[in-house]
Amino acid sequence: NAGVTQTPKFQVLKTGQSMTLQCAQDMNHEYMSWYRQDPGMGLRLIHYSVGAGITDQGEVPNGYNVSRSTTEDFPLRLLSAAPSQTSVYFCASSPTLALGTSGRAADEQFFGPGTRLTVL
């Protein structure tokens, strides 16, 4: 299993540009989420999904869109990039709490390696 993969690893954008951060997982996890990490602030939840076709907002959703057309993929879209969106972005996945068929606890989240985004 590749686990959770994210592309690209690095990206530089100009203010106003749009882009999509890709996230994929091959563990058949129902739950996926996006976090951003900023110095001194820990990780903050942007959007999450409890299954294909279902998404919801987290703590800091403004300026970001998500969709979940398949179980495997959960892309994050920046509509019009701003310098305040300069951050490291992490995607994570976990089984639904009702499952846990992997033998691990159902509530462990698996994180991707991150995308470092700079907006000029």
Place this chain on the structure above:
Amino acid sequence: AQSVTQLGSHVSVSEGALVLLRCNYSSSVPPYLFWYVQYPNQGLQLLLKYTSAATLVKGINGFEAEFKKSETSFHLTKPSAHMSDAAEYFCAVSDIAGGGNKLTFGTGTQLKVEL
């Protein structure tokens, strides 16, 4: 709303010394608590978790944490620090309402291990 507070953004210990990283939580329901570690330029890796089965939780790499309801704490310890433990550590609490698994993180503690 649930929250966690990590006391001390930077902790420095000597190799072989006790590691103690502090985490206090706030939750109106019995919490699910986690410690994650982040090595430089990497994602987060689960160290250990508390899900009400036992108050003393053992994790990977010799770390453990004790859940103390009376103190609303979930401090992370390791008896003897190793150079490879240098990393950033995050405490987190999970909101499982609606079948989800939303994590609220603390601001992190950077652990430095000196010779």
